[in-house]
Amino acid sequence: MKYDLIILGSGPGGYVAAIRAAQLGLKTAIIEKDKVGGVCLNIGCIPSKSLIHQAETFSRIKELEYMGIKFNLDNFNYKKIFEKSRKAADTLSKGVQYLLKKNKIDLISGEGKLLNKNEIIVNDKDIYTSKFILLATGSKPKSIPGFEIDEVLILSSNGALMLENLPKSIAIIGSGVIGIEFGYIMNSFGVEVHIIEILDRILPTEDLEIAEFLEKVYKKRNIKIHKSTKSRIIEKTKNEITLELESEDKKNIIKVEKILVAVGREPNTKNIGLEKIGIETEKGFVKVREYYKTNADNIYAIGDIVKTPQLAHVASKEGEIVVEHIARHSTEKFVDIYKIPSAIYSEPQIASLGYTEELLREKNIQYNKFSFPYRGVGKSIAIEKSEGFIKILTDKETNEILGAHIIGAEATELIHEVLLAKNSELLPEDISEMIHAHPTLSEGIMEAFRGIEGWAIHI
Structure with a gap:
């Protein structure tokens, strides 16, 4: 089947672009190998915000106790909280499926790869043709040497979101947005939290005074923050990990039940056929020009696979810019990075x-x-x-x-x-x-x- 636009990936960049394209009269299809909605809806923004909301609710117990209300937490079950987060993700994923159907966008299930400038092959058998192609394949959690993720003892953000039972203690490697948000969630539910940052400050991309203020708040809540600190695993058993922390010629040993590696995300650009047709990349990111064009004029790339802020709302706006350019509806060339709102759902x-x-x-x-x-x-x-x-x-x-x-x-x-x-x-x-x-x-x-x-x- 021939299309005006085929989009590879159905995250906030892909599905928003698809809907806008359909509104502008382009015959559009989306190829998705997993759940509609991408990382954000399924194992990112939405379920994590559900957990944060429930952490806030749980934290209000102290306010209610001040009113004389008594609580018995003997039967507290974190699995119920996990289930609510999954329900939120599933509801929104189904909502996106409905929107795609409503806008007459074809949803093609499977793993897509570029065959040439106008063709994508799905599951190595079905070939689809399009005038234009938009790459929106998103990203995955980064790993670091010595902290190989197994989603049992050493978790990525995906694994942390899928926990049905909380550990008694956790070390979070990295103090960016993901580390800070999970630090709040875990601490709210009584987990002993260590945040380990190799730099001399937390939240390195945020305003320094803001970061310093949050650090004071977190320390009051007994979240242990280790800055300018290197870490390495010195022992790992079935139920516990021993870490050596080194900072300013001082060494410290801590024992935790889990480690969360939160050192950022890397683009999903492998095995999608970029090399086959000579799409230029730099350190795994697709290189783009105005309107998010790659070096192939009819192929575009947006979201976490290009070197712009890895935020869902940025990907969505980039997708809109692309399809409005294709449909000759707008002349906006790029998202202005100084007009992008950043949001961190700490407390x-x-x-x-x-x-x-x-x-x-x-x-x-x-x-x-x-x-x-x-x-x-x-x-x-x-x-x-x-x-x-x-x-x-x-x-x-x-x-x-x-x-x-x-x-x-x-x-x-x-x-x-x-x-x-x-x-x-x-x-x-x-x-x-x-x-x-x-x-x-x-x-x-x-x-x-x-x-x-x-x-x-x-x-």
């Missing part, structure tokens, strides 16, 4: 966009800065979520919004007011003078921008 939450202070200094850009504490917002006190702050960065000459960094309750929702302002080329005075409902957490955004202007009220 407190973290959200950011644009430049960090470190990057501004590195680029010698002169800037203004103001941080407004959550405790200055009435609602944060009322709901007992006063931990955190909102930081705004603007250009010293033009007052243009350069960056925003939030740590605190609902940060991942609040960031979008700043993003809308930046996209609309608004200035701090436009937000600071806008009436915000009281009491809301979004008043903190207003106050932070008033602070940039020099007239914050509640501080």
Whole structure:
């Protein structure tokens, strides 16, 4: 069968691109070897956020005990929590299948490989032809030497999500988003957590003040953070792993039941036929030009297999750019990396966009800065979520919004007011003078921008 567009992979990049393509009149098919929805819906964003939600609920036991309510946790069963996370993933995967069917997109099950610039072979037998091809095969957890993942004692994020019973203790190698989120989940349910980071700070891609604030919060919760630390396994038994930690000429021994390797993800670009037709890659990532074109003009690549932030919403937007270009509907060439919101579902939450202070200094850009504490917002006190702050960065000459960094309750929702302002080329005075409902957490955004202007009220 011949198509206008065939998409290899049905994650947030692939399925969103397929739906948009169908809306624009392109005859479209998706090839998927596993479950529809990709990593994000099935073993990533969605089930992990379900676990985080339930960890938050579990943590509220102390609040209820303050009211005099008594709990007996003898029959606590983590498997029930795991089952809820799987239900959330399955529900959304079925929802995507429905959307594909509704939009008359052909879903082809199997493993697809490029035969040539216009043909893909599925399961080494069925051949499909298309004018255009979009590669959206996503990524998988990275492994590191000496910590070979077996999903029994040494876990990837996939294995951690599929745990039906919690360990008593865990060492998390890496303090990026995955390590930080799992650290929160495990700690909330009473697991002894060690986060081991080879660099001198946690969350290396986030604003330094945000990272330092979260580190203090985590330490208060008895999460043990080991920075500037190398680790190696010195003994492994059926039920326990002994690790040697080395930092600043000091050595320490810890014993844990599980290890989670959370050192990032690598692109799924092997065995999809790239070499056969000469698609250029660099360190496993597909090289792309404007509109996410590869060196083959009718073949495009998006999401985790290209060198852009490995975020579901980035992949979705890239997919939209590709199909709108193919359909001659839009001239947008790339996602602007300084307008991408980042979200970390720790407790407190973290959200950011644009430049960090470190990057501004590195680029010698002169800037203004103001941080407004959550405790200055009435609602944060009322709901007992006063931990955190909102930081705004603007250009010293033009007052243009350069960056925003939030740590605190609902940060991942609040960031979008700043993003809308930046996209609309608004200035701090436009937000600071806008009436915000009281009491809301979004008043903190207003106050932070008033602070940039020099007239914050509640501080």
